Amino acid sequence: MSTGYLVLTRSKLKRQLKKQLKTAGALAVPGLLLCSAVSAGPIRHEEHFKVAAHPIITIHNPEGLITVKAWTKAEVMVISMPASNAVEVDSEQMGNRVDVTTRALSDSVSPSDMKADFQINVPEDAELQIHNDAGSVTVSNVTGDMNVETVAAGVDLEDTSGYLTVKTVGGSFQCLRCAGRIEVSSITGSFKLIDLKSTRVWAQTSSGNILFNGQFLPNGTYSLKNYSGIIEVRFSPADSFDMSATSLKGKVNNEAKLTPSTHEHHFMPRWGNALFGTFNQGRAKVELTSFDGTINILKRD
Amino acid sequence: MATDRCKDFLGRLDSWIAGERPAEAKAHFRDCASCQAVVEDLNAIQIEARSWRQLESEAPERVWTALRAQLEQEGLIRAEQPEREAAPVASSLADWLSAVFARIPRPALAGAYLSILVALGFALSGPVNQPSNEAKWLEGTRVVSSPISAQLDNFEQNTSLANRDRNPAITASLHQNLAIVDNYISLCEKSVQEEPENEVARDYLYSAYKQKADLLAQIGERGENVQ
Numbered sequence: 001m002s003t004g005y006l007v008l009t010r011s012k013l014k015r016q017l018k019k020q021l022k023t024a025g026a027l028a029v030p031g032l033l034l035c036s037a038v039s040a041g042p043i044r045h046e047e048h049f050k051v052a053a054h055p056i057i058t059i060h061n062p063e064g065l066i067t068v069k070a071w072t073k074a075e076v077m078v079i080s081m082p083a084s085n086a087v088e089v090d091s092e093q094m095g096n097r098v099d100v101t102t103r104a105l106s107d108s109v110s111p112s113d114m115k116a117d118f119q120i121n122v123p124e125d126a127e128l129q130i131h132n133d134a135g136s137v138t139v140s141n142v143t144g145d146m147n148v149e150t151v152a153a154g155v156d157l158e159d160t161s162g163y164l165t166v167k168t169v170g171g172s173f174q175c176l177r178c179a180g181r182i183e184v185s186s187i188t189g190s191f192k193l194i195d196l197k198s199t200r201v202w203a204q205t206s207s208g209n210i211l212f213n214g215q216f217l218p219n220g221t222y223s224l225k226n227y228s229g230i231i232e233v234r235f236s237p238a239d240s241f242d243m244s245a246t247s248l249k250g251k252v253n254n255e256a257k258l259t260p261s262t263h264e265h266h267f268m269p270r271w272g273n274a275l276f277g278t279f280n281q282g283r284a285k286v287e288l289t290s291f292d293g294t295i296n297i298l299k300r301d
Numbered sequence: 302m303a304t305d306r307c308k309d310f311l312g313r314l315d316s317w318i319a320g321e322r323p324a325e326a327k328a329h330f331r332d333c334a335s336c337q338a339v340v341e342d343l344n345a346i347q348i349e350a351r352s353w354r355q356l357e358s359e360a361p362e363r364v365w366t367a368l369r370a371q372l373e374q375e376g377l378i379r380a381e382q383p384e385r386e387a388a389p390v391a392s393s394l395a396d397w398l399s400a401v402f403a404r405i406p407r408p409a410l411a412g413a414y415l416s417i418l419v420a421l422g423f424a425l426s427g428p429v430n431q432p433s434n435e436a437k438w439l440e441g442t443r444v445v446s447s448p449i450s451a452q453l454d455n456f457e458q459n460t461s462l463a464n465r466d467r468n469p470a471i472t473a474s475l476h477q478n479l480a481i482v483d484n485y486i487s488l489c490e491k492s493v494q495e496e497p498e499n500e501v502a503r504d505y506l507y508s509a510y511k512q513k514a515d516l517l518a519q520i521g522e523r524g525e526n527v528q
Contacts, residue, residue, distance in 0.1 A: 062468065104467075111468040133471050152474050169478050169516070187478040187512065206485055206512065227485050227505065248492070248501050271499045291488070291505050 043085070049076045049093045054144060056097040056127045063115040063134040063153075064102075070124040070141035083115035127162075154189075172208070190229070205229070213300065216241045216284035227291040234300040240280035248272035249292035255299050310336050318343060446490075449510050456517050475520055482516060485509045 057076055059066060064083070076098045080089040086109040091100045102116045115135070122128070127144040130137055133151040140158040147165045148155050154172040157164065161179035173184050174192040181200040184191060189208045193201065196214030203210055204225045212224060213234040222241075224231050228250075235241070235256055242261055245252050248271060258277025288295050306329050310317070317326060317340065330336055457479075489506035496502060 109467070111470065114467060133468065151471050169519070170474055187481060187516070204508075206509075207481060225508075227488075227509075246501060248499075248505070271496065271501045289501075291485070 043082055045080050045082075045089060047078045047080075047091045049078075049091070049098050050074065051076055051093075051098065051123065051126075052096050053123075054096070054125050054127060055123060056129065057100070057120070057122055058097065058129040059100045059118065059120070059131065061100075061102045061116055061118065061132045061135075063111075064132065065117045065135050066120070066130060066132050066137045067118065068120045068122060068128060068130075068137075068139045068142065070126070070143070071121045072124070073121070074123055076123070076126070077121040079119040081117040083117075084109075084113040086110075086113040087116060089116055089118075215239070216286060218283040220284040221287075222284065223287045223289075225287075225289040226293050228293045229290075230294050230296065231288050231290055232296040232298065233286070233288060234298055235279065236300045238280075240283040241286045242278050242282035242284070243286045243288075243297065244274075244276050245286075245288040245295050245297060246272055246274040247290040247293060247295050250290050250294050252288075252295045252297075254297040256297050307333060307336055311339065314339070314343070446506065446510070450486075453510065453513055453517065456514075456521075459521075471523075475516070475523075479513070479516055479520075482509060482513045486513065 051074060053074075055076065057068075059068075078089075078091045078098070078100055080091070080100070080102075082089055082102065086106065087102055087104055089100065089102050091098065093099075100118070100120070102114075104114060117135075122142060124142060125144050126142055128139065128142060128146045128148070130139075130146075130148045131150070132148075132153045135153045136156065137148055137150060137153055138156045138158075139146065139148075139160055141160070143161045145162040145164070146157075146160065149167045150171045151169045152171050153168070154174070155166050155168060156174045156176075157166075157178055158176045159178070160175075163180055164175075164178065164182045164184075166173050166182075166184040168186040168189045170188045171186065172189045172191070173186065175182065175184075175194065175196060177195045177197070178193070179197040182193070182196070182198050183202045185203070186205040186208055189205055191203050191205060191208060191210045193203070193210075193212045193214055196212070197217065198214070199217050199220040201212070201220075201222045201224070203212075203223070206227045207229055208226060209229040210224045210226055210231045211234075212222065212232070216222060216235070216239045218240065224233070243256065243258055245254070250273065252273045252275055254275055256277075256279050258275065258279055261276050261278045261282065288297070310326055310329050310333070313326065316322075317330075322330075330340070486506065486509045489502055489509050492499065492502040493506055
């Protein structure tokens with residue numbers, strides 16, 4: 001109870017100090033401020049936090065471009081650029097966790113002001129929890145677990161691993177050379193999963209398209225599902241998988257020479273257009289399901 | 302409190318009920334009395350659901366008690382006050398759902414609760430490929446989906462995002478996506494009506510309900526945060 005009070009008080013004090021400094025600056029050097037207002041660019045703020053192994057970084061932002069990159073230093077660098085003076089970015093460290101939050105300074109902030117862009121550098125093994133309604137989220141070379149939630153913001157991941165969970169409402173998702181385990185869901189967002197090295201992929205969208213162009217690793221499970229739109233899977237001759245593809249009211253186009261499956265399926269629908277079979281030894285399990293969309297199983301170029 | 306393994310297990314309960322039982326899930330189930338109890342209760346509900354006409358009056362009290370305990374354990378509802386414990390058990394599934402729903406403390410938790418309902422709905426829908434006639438399947442789906450649909454409608458009416466969220470573009474996007482999910486629900490309902498025994502259509506219908514529950518919970522949470 002008392003800790004919460006202290007934290008709240010510290011946070012309030014910090015904000016008050018910031019306001020007072022701004023006011024003092026305005027009184028002392030009005031000419032300079034006028035110049036800065038005329039050349040009004042984003043206000044850049046840089047902060048550094050020393051962290052131990054496996055730090056957790058949380059980012060909560062209403063709208064903006066968030067770029068997170070891994071580096072070799074045992075510290076987190078947060079460069080924030082709020083869109084206006086009507087919002088502020090609070091970056092606080094609590095033990096091995098760094099929380100970054102964008103706040104409105106009054107209740108009358110317009111949506112166009114309620115934005116901030118970020119460039120954040122983190123240790124490779126950092127765990128990320130990112131919430132960004134609109135704009136974009138880009139993460140590269142981070143190997144820790146990651147949870148990203150957006151409404152309209154697109155999410156681009158590159159060379160990441162760990163347990164990745166991504167949830168968007170309308171934002172697209174792209175994963176390039178990702179490893180580990182991936183769970184992604186959306187309503188209207190499309191997914192592109194390129195050169196993946198994941199052992200477990202679960203992807204579900206309602207009206208978006210899903211492209212999977214990666215390796216089917218032995219013992220991996222790959223489940224791709226949508227209502228409408230196109231599910232496209234690319235395979236190479238060396239791949240080994242057990243395939244189950246069903247489109248209830250759409251088409252299934254297949255270029256893979258499948259042999260009758262020797263594995264038991266607990267789920268053998270008699271409905272819609274469906275195909276089952278094994279490619280090579282059937283080491284990975286691939287399940288493609290659509291309500292009225294098209295499923296394409298195509299040879300990789 | 303449920304462990305992360307319990308949450309993982311319960312999150313994939315529909316697969317377990319459908320017969321998909323990976324080794325790690327089996328290992329957890331073998332050692333976890335809490336998850337065993339949930340599965341046992343769902344099996345009991347399934348048995349009850351097979352006699353659809355009697356479902357409204359004959360679901361055993363221990364099922365509701367166990368499910369209530371599970372929801373309390375997950376933190377989705379608060380434990381009842383002692384004076385309320387003596388209250389009679391709700392006489393029907395819909396009544397019970399309404400009573401529980403009324404006690405959900407926050408919209409965000411309601412989403413998780415509705416997800417459990419959807420999983421429950423899947424469990425109630427019976428094992429796949431079970432031979433049955435169309436009328437029974439249709440009635441079974443109706444019994445399961447009607448309370449879920451009604452709860453979702455009720456939740457939607459109580460979730461007034463428009464006046465509370467700061468960003469109209471985000472509000473518009475959420476409502477647009479909600480309309481898309483509603484459209485899929487309509488398509489799936491139509492498909493289930495046409496082919497009551499089609500387990501894929503039924504799976505899509507419940508999946509769409511779950512999506513709507515998640516989206517409404519998100520909308521509710523946004524409104525709550527802005528206040």
